[in-house]
Amino acid sequence: MPVSNQVRNQHLLWRAGFGPSAESIQELANASQGEIFKRLLKFSSKNPEYIDVANNAFDGLFKGLQEAGRIENLSKEQKQALRKQSREGIRNLNLRWIEEMVNGQAQLLEKMAFFWHGHFACRNLNMYFQQGLLDIIRKNALGNFGELLREVSKSAAMLAFLNNQQNRKQHPNENFAREVMELFTMGRGNYTEEDIREAARAFTGWGFTIGGEFVFRKQLHDNGVKTVLGRRGNFDGDDILDILLEHRQTARFIAGKIYKYFVNEELDEANLSWVSDRFYNSNYDIRKLMEDIFTSDWFYDPRNIGTRIKSPVELLVGMRRILPMELANEEMQLMFQKVLGQILFYPPNVAGWPGGKNWIDGSSLMVRLRIPGLIAENDEFNLKPKTDDDQQMGQMMREPDDPGPSMTRAPNTAGLRIEARVEWDVYLQNFSGVEKKDLIRSIAGILFQKTEVNDKTIMKYADINNRESFIRTATIKMMSMPEYQLC
Amino acid sequence: MDGNGMIDLQSEIRIMNIKRRTFLQTGTLASASMMLPGFMKALQRPNMVPPGNKVLVVLQFSGGNDGLNTVIPVRNDIYYKERPGLGIRREKALILSDEVGLNPSLPAFRDLYEDGSLGILNGVGYPNPDRSHFRSMDIWQSGSSGKEYVNTGWIGRYLDAQCNGCDKPTQAIEIDDVLSLALKGEKNKGLALRDPRRLYNSSQEKFFKDISETHKAGGDEVDYLYKTMADTLNSADYIFRQSRLHPSGASYPATQTGRSLKTIASLIFSDINTKVYYLSLGSFDTHINQQPQQQKLFEELNNALKVFVKDMKDNNRFQDLCMFTFSEFGRRVSQNASGGTDHGTANTMFFIGGGLKQKGILNGMPNLNDLIEDDLKYSVDFKNVYATVLKNWLNADDREILGNSFDYLNFL
Numbered sequence: 001m002p003v004s005n006q007v008r009n010q011h012l013l014w015r016a017g018f019g020p021s022a023e024s025i026q027e028l029a030n031a032s033q034g035e036i037f038k039r040l041l042k043f044s045s046k047n048p049e050y051i052d053v054a055n056n057a058f059d060g061l062f063k064g065l066q067e068a069g070r071i072e073n074l075s076k077e078q079k080q081a082l083r084k085q086s087r088e089g090i091r092n093l094n095l096r097w098i099e100e101m102v103n104g105q106a107q108l109l110e111k112m113a114f115f116w117h118g119h120f121a122c123r124n125l126n127m128y129f130q131q132g133l134l135d136i137i138r139k140n141a142l143g144n145f146g147e148l149l150r151e152v153s154k155s156a157a158m159l160a161f162l163n164n165q166q167n168r169k170q171h172p173n174e175n176f177a178r179e180v181m182e183l184f185t186m187g188r189g190n191y192t193e194e195d196i197r198e199a200a201r202a203f204t205g206w207g208f209t210i211g212g213e214f215v216f217r218k219q220l221h222d223n224g225v226k227t228v229l230g231r232r233g234n235f236d237g238d239d240i241l242d243i244l245l246e247h248r249q250t251a252r253f254i255a256g257k258i259y260k261y262f263v264n265e266e267l268d269e270a271n272l273s274w275v276s277d278r279f280y281n282s283n284y285d286i287r288k289l290m291e292d293i294f295t296s297d298w299f300y301d302p303r304n305i306g307t308r309i310k311s312p313v314e315l316l317v318g319m320r321r322i323l324p325m326e327l328a329n330e331e332m333q334l335m336f337q338k339v340l341g342q343i344l345f346y347p348p349n350v351a352g353w354p355g356g357k358n359w360i361d362g363s364s365l366m367v368r369l370r371i372p373g374l375i376a377e378n379d380e381f382n383l384k385p386k387t388d389d390d391q392q393m394g395q396m397m398r399e400p401d402d403p404g405p406s407m408t409r410a411p412n413t414a415g416l417r418i419e420a421r422v423e424w425d426v427y428l429q430n431f432s433g434v435e436k437k438d439l440i441r442s443i444a445g446i447l448f449q450k451t452e453v454n455d456k457t458i459m460k461y462a463d464i465n466n467r468e469s470f471i472r473t474a475t476i477k478m479m480s481m482p483e484y485q486l487c
Numbered sequence: 488m489d490g491n492g493m494i495d496l497q498s499e500i501r502i503m504n505i506k507r508r509t510f511l512q513t514g515t516l517a518s519a520s521m522m523l524p525g526f527m528k529a530l531q532r533p534n535m536v537p538p539g540n541k542v543l544v545v546l547q548f549s550g551g552n553d554g555l556n557t558v559i560p561v562r563n564d565i566y567y568k569e570r571p572g573l574g575i576r577r578e579k580a581l582i583l584s585d586e587v588g589l590n591p592s593l594p595a596f597r598d599l600y601e602d603g604s605l606g607i608l609n610g611v612g613y614p615n616p617d618r619s620h621f622r623s624m625d626i627w628q629s630g631s632s633g634k635e636y637v638n639t640g641w642i643g644r645y646l647d648a649q650c651n652g653c654d655k656p657t658q659a660i661e662i663d664d665v666l667s668l669a670l671k672g673e674k675n676k677g678l679a680l681r682d683p684r685r686l687y688n689s690s691q692e693k694f695f696k697d698i699s700e701t702h703k704a705g706g707d708e709v710d711y712l713y714k715t716m717a718d719t720l721n722s723a724d725y726i727f728r729q730s731r732l733h734p735s736g737a738s739y740p741a742t743q744t745g746r747s748l749k750t751i752a753s754l755i756f757s758d759i760n761t762k763v764y765y766l767s768l769g770s771f772d773t774h775i776n777q778q779p780q781q782q783k784l785f786e787e788l789n790n791a792l793k794v795f796v797k798d799m800k801d802n803n804r805f806q807d808l809c810m811f812t813f814s815e816f817g818r819r820v821s822q823n824a825s826g827g828t829d830h831g832t833a834n835t836m837f838f839i840g841g842g843l844k845q846k847g848i849l850n851g852m853p854n855l856n857d858l859i860e861d862d863l864k865y866s867v868d869f870k871n872v873y874a875t876v877l878k879n880w881l882n883a884d885d886r887e888i889l890g891n892s893f894d895y896l897n898f899l
Contacts, residue, residue: 309712366716366719486708
């Protein structure tokens with residue numbers, strides 16, 4: 001079956017952003033992919049605004065902490081208040097960023113940032129540090145990979161997460177060097193354990209102040225000669241990053257990961273070599289790499305369309321883009337992230353979210369299929385996510401009957417409702433010229449990237465009383481199908 | 488027994504054994520059971536599961552349970568010196584031996600010990616322990632060395648190895664709303680459910696059955712999703728039917744652990760093909776004011792487990808049960824300034840069941856004189872435990888599943 005122009009445009013919008021919005025549908029039948037991509041680039045060319053969720057209470061506590069010098073100098077109550085505010089902050093950061101993904105015009109930038117958020121996976125309970133890292137990632141999302149790598153590597157969030165504060169001349173800690181090489185640049189199998197040990201020596205002394213500023217602590221740095229990937233010298237951390245970037249394998253590893261994420265989990269050797277060579281030769285220009293991908297013919301090859309399982313965040317954000325809605329109970333978005341297995345700022349480990357079929361098991365799939373119905377019918381949501389002791393979701397979610405300050409329990413969601421009010425008007429306009437008999441196909445054309453829909457089944461479950469409620473109910477039913485999980 | 492004579496019982500067992508062989512050949516007891524002629528189906532009677540159908544129950548203590556206040560070194564001066572407020576005094580502990588006592592909230596475990604149905608393994612951990620909850624749990628659940636990041640769990644890979652062509656993901660069931668990494672394999676995944684009836688009710692939506700039945704092959708990914716959906720819907724029916732075959736009549740406490748163990752018991756008494764059950768209890772992350780928190784959780788566990796064990800024994804299933812407990816790490820030897828303990832390393836595991844080959848305290852108590860950075864050194868790698876359970880209890884290829892060979896322990 002030939003792929004329609006509309007599907008090709010939707011393919012681009014799903015991969016280079018979070019899917020088509022209700023308003024954008026009208027033009028997708030006729031616009032060219034080139035035009036759409038140009039606009040995506042244009043809207044993503046401005047420096048993104050800093051997302052700042054710190055409130056006065058947190059600022060005050062944090063200032064107190066800076067004056068005290070170290071966290072140990074704070075009183076028990078101060079420490080507790082700081083932790084609590086920090087958790088709140090990360091929760092707000094999550095929701096604020098989701099809003100950008102849903103309503104922001106810089107779709108390509110946020111999608112790229114979302115990719116880097118998984119690539120530079122980091123858990124840190126300090127809200128300021130997380131906020132700073134997110135800013136680095138969004139600012140450099142389409143910039144130069146070398147810069148991005150350097151800024152991330154010098155961020156308090158990552159240095160703390162990978163224990164580089166403990167990496168000292170006398171007691172090297174290899175964690176940071178190992179992950180930089182294994183996960184951030186070259187990938188496994190391209191260096192030796194000896195390379196890691198030597199690189200770790202070069203990173204000694206890299207640390208951060210209590211305020212989150214990078215600092216090089218000279219007295220902790222190992223000034224001896226190191227041998228890393230065949231090069232010898234009195235290297236520091238910056239030198240190691242340069243050496244890693246000089247290796248073509250780094251371009252290949254990053255381009256390969258991007259290809260798998262944005263094009264197809266199955267690598268096509270010819271396409272990958274082409275983009276990764278150009279990525280290397282452009283000195284790691286991310287924007288050019290993405291342009292190479294999204295303007296290539298092979299990106300629109302049918303085998304690359306409709307084959308990607310949406311991540312939980314992509315699924316939820318995509319729903320809100322196509323069906324604009326008001327959420328009285330924003331917290332439900334955290335609940336869905338949690339039961340579906342992708343909470344922003346809480347990756348499962350430093351390797352990020354594995355993605356693909358890993359998202360799907362019997363329970364998670366059934367929740368995915370029920371969400372549209374929950375939104376439309378405002379049914380009760382009765383699942384209980386697991387506790388996460390790093391995250392203390394029980395407190396993050398503000399459970400009313402929390403048994404005590406130090407008990408971390410998963411919130412019981414029994415009786416929680418989404419309380420969403422879908423604003424159907426904009427969406428409905430897309431079908432104004434569509435004949436009744438073509439409605440189901442037309443809806444499927446917007447919601448599904450690939451598949452023929454079985455009209456009869458949908459007819460059975462849609463409300464045929466009037467045109468409007470037919471479109472509404474058929475839409476919700478189709479969003480409750482496995483096909484909608486793919487983009 | 489329900490009034491049948493001995494001969495009838497024998498013949499029933501023979502029939503069940505035939506069925507069970509069919510199960511082993513086809514991989515699912517369900518399909519075998521459904522193909523049985525009606526007259527044979529009529530022979531199914533309560534409590535007739537033949538011996539030999541072993542099940543594993545894994546109980547996860549989430550949050551890092553304090554092993555030293557679970558199995559207490561009641562003669563160790565260092566323990567009492569490091570824990571002036573938190574240490575459990577010898578007079579209060581449930582004494583197992585001259586040196587070892589149990590947490591006072593675990594009398595059911597002492598009964599098991601005296602009964603020869605409890606094994607205690609100390610100092611279980613792994614090299615270069617990670618003190619982050621999520622990373623350490625990741626390592627335990629994936630069964631990895633800690634050096635690499637593995638996206639599958641050890642029970643999931645057991646399913647991959649065992650369950651080629653299974654039509655229902657019911658060989659491993661987690662009593663929860665969300666499936667843990669431990670039960671996710673490359674090709675097969677276990678199923679998470681809180682309650683068979685609820686799963687059944689929510690799978691009764693006709694829409695899902697309809698689209699499932701009318702779906703035509705449409706490509707790898709979409710077919711995978713439809714297969715997962717169909718498997719889940721079928722399993723929901725199957726599990727619900729099984730859970731009502733011989734529901735446990737025992738009265739379990741009205742706690743989450745009580746309800747979960749009752750569900751597990753009812754399924755163990757049935758004809759279901761489930762080999763592994765998984766459940767969690769927590770949070771044991773007791774940085775502040777540890778004593779009442781640990782006590783509350785242990786009481787919940789103790790009271791539910793006591794009923795569960797009796798239930799298993801009354802129904803002649805205890806000899807085919809092996810249950811073990813684990814936590815992502817133990818806690819620091821010294822108490823902290825808030826009446827709690829911070830993240831530690833090696834920890835204690837309990838083994839419970841009527842089929843233990845080695846009972847009691849299986850190895851020495853942790854050496855509190857020999858610490859690394861104030862934490863216990865591990866003496867047994869948890870992957871030795873997994874290998875033993877996989878090989879000697881589940882009769883599976885532990886090397887393939889764990890990607891390495893680990894020496895077997897003697898408790899099974």
